[in-house]
Amino acid sequence: MCRRPRRGGRWAAAAARGGRSLAVFAKMADFLPSRSALSGCFPGCLLTSTEAEQQRKSKEIDKCLNREKTYVKRLVKILLLGAGESGKSTFLKQMRIIHGQDWDRTAREEFRATIYSNVIKGVRVLVDAREKLHIPWGNPDNQNNGDKMMAFDTRSTMVAQGMVETQVFLQYLPAIKSLWADNGIQHAYDRRREFQLGESVKYFLDNLDKLGESMKVIKHSEQILKTALISKNTQLVKLYENLESREKCLLNEAFQPDSVLFRPITLHSESDWISSHPEPTQDFEQFYNDPYRSRPTSQKSAIYVQPIGSFGDTKVSTEDYMKWLKDYCEAFYYGLSVKILEPVPVSHTSCAFRVNEYTCNLQIHAGDLLKYLKKKKPEDAFCIVGITMIDLYPRESWNFVFGQASLTEGMGIFSFARYDSDFYSASYKGRLKRVKKLPSADYSVFDGYYTPVISSLLLLRSCKTLTHEIGHIFGLHHCQWLQCVMQGSNHLEESDRRPLDLCPICLRKLQSAIGFHIVERYQALLGWMDEDRSGMDAELRNEATMGLLKPVEAFKECREWVLKCLDVLQK
Numbered sequence: 001m002c003r004r005p006r007r008g009g010r011w012a013a014a015a016a017r018g019g020r021s022l023a024v025f026a027k028m029a030d031f032l033p034s035r036s037a038l039s040g041c042f043p044g045c046l047l048t049s050t051e052a053e054q055q056r057k058s059k060e061i062d063k064c065l066n067r068e069k070t071y072v073k074r075l076v077k078i079l080l081l082g083a084g085e086s087g088k089s090t091f092l093k094q095m096r097i098i099h100g101q102d103w104d105r106t107a108r109e110e111f112r113a114t115i116y117s118n119v120i121k122g123v124r125v126l127v128d129a130r131e132k133l134h135i136p137w138g139n140p141d142n143q144n145n146g147d148k149m150m151a152f153d154t155r156s157t158m159v160a161q162g163m164v165e166t167q168v169f170l171q172y173l174p175a176i177k178s179l180w181a182d183n184g185i186q187h188a189y190d191r192r193r194e195f196q197l198g199e200s201v202k203y204f205l206d207n208l209d210k211l212g213e214s215m216k217v218i219k220h221s222e223q224i225l226k227t228a229l230i231s232k233n234t235q236l237v238k239l240y241e242n243l244e245s246r247e248k249c250l251l252n253e254a255f256q257p258d259s260v261l262f263r264p265i266t267l268h269s270e271s272d273w274i275s276s277h278p279e280p281t282q283d284f285e286q287f288y289n290d291p292y293r294s295r296p297t298s299q300k301s302a303i304y305v306q307p308i309g310s311f312g313d314t315k316v317s318t319e320d321y322m323k324w325l326k327d328y329c330e331a332f333y334y335g336l337s338v339k340i341l342e343p344v345p346v347s348h349t350s351c352a353f354r355v356n357e358y359t360c361n362l363q364i365h366a367g368d369l370l371k372y373l374k375k376k377k378p379e380d381a382f383c384i385v386g387i388t389m390i391d392l393y394p395r396e397s398w399n400f401v402f403g404q405a406s407l408t409e410g411m412g413i414f415s416f417a418r419y420d421s422d423f424y425s426a427s428y429k430g431r432l433k434r435v436k437k438l439p440s441a442d443y444s445v446f447d448g449y450y451t452p453v454i455s456s457l458l459l460l461r462s463c464k465t466l467t468h469e470i471g472h473i474f475g476l477h478h479c480q481w482l483q484c485v486m487q488g489s490n491h492l493e494e495s496d497r498r499p500l501d502l503c504p505i506c507l508r509k510l511q512s513a514i515g516f517h518i519v520e521r522y523q524a525l526l527g528w529m530d531e532d533r534s535g536m537d538a539e540l541r542n543e544a545t546m547g548l549l550k551p552v553e554a555f556k557e558c559r560e561w562v563l564k565c566l567d568v569l570q571k
């Protein structure tokens with residue numbers, strides 16, 4: 001009974017703070033009509049599970065509010081005013097350099113899209129200026145190129161944000177080159193004092209060859225894509241014909257040359273997966289006839305996920321995060337059930353571990369984890385995948401590995417450690433101060449070891465990795481047909497470039513393995529992205545409850561894409 005006044009006091013305090021906190025309290029009270037009587041009479045251990053859960057959430061909201069308060073108090077806001085091209089963003093970039101934050105590959109890649117956008121904008125300004133200043137073309141044939149540039153569609157979300165995709169830029173590159181070489185455009189450039197032109201445009205236009213360097217679009221002909229999807233085997237064509245017509249409508253987008261849903265793969269550099277790991281392609285027929293691929297059966301149909309080590313941070317519990325991943329996989333592998341096993345600490349797996357001598361972070365032995373998973377694989381499992389926030393290594397001589405799998409045994413282990421946005425920076429919190437040899441049986445080094453903050457981006461990256469890797473267990477090879485979550489990736493920037501979902505060819509493979517209705521699968525994906533959001537007050541969502549709701553901000557573009565697919569499927 002000694003707990004009564006303290007608990008009563010805490011609830012009262014939450015209510016007395018009023019405003020936002022009170023609103024949350026009132027929302028929870030909907031489920032607890034006699035909240036005050038209950039909290040006054042029973043100690044915490046007698047609460048029902050719903051009440052205990054709500055109490056936990058209430059505590060988290062309090063913690064969250066306190067943390068935000070301190071954060072806001074310490075925040076210094078600076079307003080930078082200045083005309084276009086006066087150096088506002090340059091100032092911020094310089095601040096970043098002064099404070100020792102290096103530009104990693106992902107950050108550098110983000111500039112690529114901005115540079116493309118600046119070049120296109122600059123050329124449009126020059127074409128327009130030439131016209132208005134009545135300067136004749138050096139080569140009248142360039143009128144067509146000028147018209148093409150002026151017809152550039154500036155309405156897409158990406159362009160509105162000052163970015164242009166590589167694939168789009170490459171389409172315009174020949175026209176841009178020809179225009180920049182034209183005397184008329186050069187003459188207009190000489191008169192640039194009479195109009196506004198970005199300072200850096202000349203630099204980039206002089207280096208157009210470098211901008212398009214090592215970029216390659218893998219474009220297959222319509223016929224090749226059609227055969228990869230439908231095949232020429234009469235039995236498989238018949239199977240295709242049996243699909244619903246709206247499903248075929250969506251799948252056929254694979255070979256529509258101007259499809260907005262499925263685009264060709266763009267290689268950005270020699271270090272991209274396809275350039276550095278040449279592999280044979282796998283079309284639908286090869287997949288369908290592969291005698292070695294595993295298929296879910298009625299006895300073995302569940303996908304098991306085994307969390308290893310801690311996942312939660314101060315805002316999100318391991319349990320919440322696992323639930324989001326489970327629900328996502330259930331939508332993606334629509335029709336199969338995904339079961340999360342009780343999380344285990346690293347010590348339970350008896351795996352070897354080490355400190356990486358370059359990155360100074362803890363790593364666990366991937367092969368040992370696979371041996372552990374083999375013992376744990378339940379009878380009804382189609383596959384079991386272990387996931388961890390701790391980095392992995394496959395053998396002493398290797399630096400690291402993102403994951404390792406045994407396809408024949410339906411097992412895999414994957415780490416999300418390197419998806420932390422800070423992993424490659426000097427300030428990464430998972431670095432140990434001293435690199436020393438660790439005693440092999442002492443797992444206490446993992447107690448309280450750093451786990452990444454569960455951001456929306458981390459959730460997006462985890463969803464992609466998990467579904468990509470489980471896709472391999474189904475027998476799907478790396479996709480080389482169209483942009484697809486099954487594309488191989490050699491580095492973080494490349495895996496970020498991959499879309500969240502499958503291309504039609506891989507979708508048909510998965511559909512034939514599981515047998516779902518395509519429309520229902522897309523509805524489930526949309527449902528996952530929308531769940532938790534509806535009916536929630538916008539202000540509440542943004543502040544007090546940030547850590548309690550699924551952070552789906554990074555899925556915004558994917559959601560728009562799923563809606564477009566559903567449009568085709570529901571016509």
Ligand SMILES: [Zn+2]
Pocket residue numbers: 468469472478487488489
């Ligand atoms: Zn892969």
Ligand SMILES: [Zn+2]
Pocket residue numbers: 479480481482483484485486487502503504505506507
């Ligand atoms: Zn694909």
